[in-house]
Amino acid sequence: MSLRYTSRVLARTLLVALVGGCTLAFGAPPTAPEEMRRREFLENGAITFAQFDPQRTTFSVTLAISADNVRDTDARHGLRHVWEHFVVRGDGTIDRRLERMGCYLTAVTQRDVTLFQIQGPVGAEELALDIIREMTAPLQVSEEALKKEVAIMAQEAALRTDFDAISDAAWLAAFGPEGRNPFGSLEAMAGLTAEDLRDLHRRQIVGNGMALVMVSASDPNAWMGPMRAVIGDLPSGPERFPDNEEEPISVEKGFTPAGAARAAVVPGLGDPATLATLAAALAIRAEFPDISPVYTPSTRPGLITLRAVDSATLKSIEMVQPALSFPVGQGYLLGWIRAQRSDPLAFGAIMGVLLLQRPNFTLDDMENQAATMTPEQFAAGLARFRADRAVIVEVGGGQ
Amino acid sequence: MSTLASLVLAAALGQTRTMPQITEMMVPDSGRVTVCVAVPAPEDMGGRNRTAWRLIGETLMEGSGAYSRRVIFAYGSQAGVAPRVQVFSDWILIQVSAPKGGTDIAAQIAAGMATDARLSTLDVEKAVQRRKTEGNPWVLWGDAQEPEMTRVDNAYIKRVYQAAFRVERMHVVVMGDVAAGEGEREVVKYFRDRITDPPSMPRDVNARPIKGVPGRVDFWEWQAPLLKPGAPDFAPRILALYALGVGKDGAMTRVLREKLGYTYRQQLVLWPQRDGWLPRFVAQRAGSQDAAAELNASWEAMRADIDTWDKVTLDRARMLVLGSLDTGLPMDPFWIGPDWRLGESLEDRAAFAVHGSMAGKVIDPEQFASDSLKVDLEILKETAREIIDASSSGVYPGLEAKR
Structure with a gap:
């Protein structure tokens, strides 16, 4: 072996x-x-x-x-x-x-x-x-x-x-x-x-x-x-290749189930843009209690979604001031990473994902990225939720 | 939580007329401190006062006389843990965390929420709107009371706040990386009543239960008598509750899911009440043609299942209870909010401790470990039958399914 x-x-x-x-x-x-x-x-x-x-x-x-x-x-x-x-x-x-x-x-x-x-x-x-x-x-x-x-x-x-x-x-x-x-x-x-x-x-x-x-x-x-x-004795099986490594090129808008969301497209853990966008989502959550973020950690391209009961609530996002929100978002992001470390189930889950998808990227790297995040990176992450950048799901004709 | 017990020096400190009940628990090297406040509600609140109580709770984090929501959350971000408020029908939990050395600011912010909340008209209106559009069925199930908004305006809410949020009624736990006496000092400094002559609680009307919960799924519930830490029958009762409702080998999952095929999710919830833990067996059922008949069939089958229990059932219950109380496993089935089970975090352990202070007794894992050895299989089965027979049942229909 x-x-x-x-x-x-x-x-x-x-x-x-x-x-x-x-x-x-x-x-x-x-x-x-x-x-x-x-x-x-x-x-x-x-x-x-x-x-x-x-x-x-x-x-x-x-x-x-x-x-x-x-x-x-x-x-x-x-x-x-x-x-x-x-x-x-x-x-x-x-x-x-x-x-x-x-x-x-x-x-x-x-x-x-x-x-x-x-x-x-x-x-x-x-x-x-x-x-x-x-x-x-x-x-x-x-x-x-x-x-x-x-x-x-x-x-x-x-x-x-x-x-x-x-x-x-x-x-x-x-x-x-x-x-x-x-x-x-x-x-x-x-x-x-x-x-x-x-x-x-x-x-x-x-x-x-x-x-x-x-x-x-x-x-x-x-x-x-x-x-x-x-x-260790299981068969190797064929090589596994990711079939979702590319970020989408275009984004459609205007789907209409009940409720509303803005979803930022992110490249995945390992890219600083992902953590910056996650920090922005956490800062928005701190400021607006009616907006809740959802993210499933993955190194693959994915979405960080902000959900609310209607699209008017989500318009508050445009009011967030990056300079004021940056330390708040960064602080909660670091807290989230520490929580992943201290909870054995959360740690096992995130390590399992990282080992499969990007074995050389660790929670230490993630924490370093979060700790060294710049205000400019945060502002760029926040901008991913702007109306002209995000995937927008709105309440409407689908009812 | 014996590990915790070995790490902390817990001491009930100070109990004067104008001070809250303060407990300080040192957890060295935790890197942060959390201040946790339990505010018990006045006795016998009806529909309006309970509505006001909920709206108060949902508005506390919007700010106090000294701090805006933005500042409160900015301080929270320094510890990486957001402040939280949980509203129950008969008490409210307030919690603020700060980095090590921040006991002063954490106590100040928590005291601001507990004694000097802003409760602005706009924030209350937002809370009303939030309640009207609440889409999480667990939130409504947790309280299960129809809002009574008639006459409940901002002045009404402030009167309830001034009447009920009195420091001598509060329980405060300071837990974390603190020096001996530090927690008490900061709590004493900041927790004081803002008015000396509080109003009485407003006249009330009877509370009405909710008609149902949001979504397509009915909530079935069986409520058993309150579980009180320190009661003589605590050990057999908690063992029987776990044997009935906890884990995938618990009777509830084996019967409702595997045998009858009724449900995907079914479980025991120990719901925190002012005086103890309310056992609530809850199952979510979609597409039932005859909920009453299925409900009865389920409970009958649960009762019959007890006859099949063996030594493994007892061993399993004992290990799972000890896992919850002693080793720091996620404390299924102890909940501290809607769909929120207690975990291992400093904040959750502090919440468990402050609830115990308010309820009059914190669950003692070592006492349980000792008492549980006196429970044999026959006692377990008999206690489980008593729980089944004493439980009251009800259905909260999924309102979307009925449209």
Whole structure:
């Protein structure tokens, strides 16, 4: 098994591990920042990452699986979402075994990635890894079970709000069919077969496009072997290439579900323009209580959406003064990044996404970008929400 | 929260007639401080006063005599944590965070909101409009009272504020990177009543329940008797509540979702009330043809499910409760606002603590751990049956589905 390390920090970690691996694994816990995390690129294309934090009383394990090359089509819109439901179902005993140890399992299907996460009290990490291993086994699904699950997903669909419809409209306006929502269409789901799910499972459960993240109070070196054992023997699968790396060239306007939104097109995490736009959104939120921002972290081009009950409320955005709002937006952005760090689930989720999409961009880099943001960058981010720049979704004739 | 307990020096300090109940909790190296205020509502508020209460809460962050909303949020940005106000039918939570060393400003801003709120006509009108267009069903479900706007003008609202927001009724927790005594000193400095002769609460009318919630989905609810920390039956009751309504292996998910196929989302919510935690089993159901029949069938099936419980059920409940209280897992099912469960953050732990101060007792995880060992499977099952039998049920229809 060959290891490839790309960052200087992790190269140093490798050196430390080679020289004093036994000490690290079985002796005193590491204390230097560079010793507190380890990353490993596995031969089959998968990536493992372990973060050590002695203050933690809980751990999280995140299995992140890319959507590259397996995105839903119109005819199978919702396939990934249904698949996620069956992966967490397993043999039907997963929740009982986890919860008996005080652990919770959650899963979410996003546009670019599917995240499976287990959180629990420190000491139950091995059980969590066993469960993740079970999730990578061939999928157990029958036609009858699929039909029943799709009926339950109709209940889930009913929970979607007008605000979700606004976001859906903004994404379609900005990205065309590639911007279809990750939830799916009930009509398309009803046409799925068990074999569709098994086929997707075979294409998803491969090394390429997979990351496993552990956040725990234990020495990260102690977890690299067990994590490798969980996903290191999976087939590589074909190389996964992003199919949504380009920013949209044109933006359509004027979609009309209930409510209103302005959505700024951003290039994705890693580009300072994204964090500047996010800071602007947070500053706007601080000033106007009736406007709420939505963003799903991704290094791919996407949207930061500001939603309100009507378009008149959103016109307040034009009144925001960049000079006054810059420190406010920057402060809340730094707070948001710190919150991602301190919450093991949030940290696992964002690390999973970063490892899949831009492995050399870290939360440290993100925090540095936020801390060194200039007023000019912030003003440019704010301008992305202006009426002549944003995707605009308005209340209107669609009612 | 034993870890927290080991890190903090908690002390109930000062309790004079004109001071709030102050608790200081030191969390070294947290890098910030949070000042958390609980304001209990007067007893027996009816429709108008509860409406005024809500409008007050929704307007507090718009500014005080000393600080505008812009300045309040600008200070909040220094800690990276926005100030927050949560309005419940019988209490209000106010919280302001600041970087380490900022206890003075955090206490000053919180005191401004709690004792000297601006409550301008324009801000109140905005809050009224917000309430009318509220699209989040969880917000209306949380309060579940129809607004009574007749005669509730700005003068009315200010009278309720002056009558109810008295410092001797308040509970304040200062938590974070503070020196011993620092929190008390700053709270004492800034929390004072602005008028010495407060008005009485206005005459009231009966409250009316809401007709439904926004959206296409009905909310089903079963309410059980209040869970009071420190009560002799606390351990068996919380274990039974968790066994019934928490987690995907809880009875509620297995019965309503897996067995009956009625719902996607169903859960126990422990809703913070002035005197304790109100157990609210809630499920969201779309497209029901006969909600009453399905509601009854669900609860009957829940009761029958108790017969199938085994040792694993008890172990599971114990581990999940300990996870919530002791290890810092997300505190499902403890909520601190609509669709907002308590988490691990300094702010959420302070909110949990200030609620405990107001309710008269903070949940003690070590006491629970000890008491829970005395609960065997039969006690668990019997307690769960008592909860089922004592619960009252109701349906809040999804108003969009009825159009």
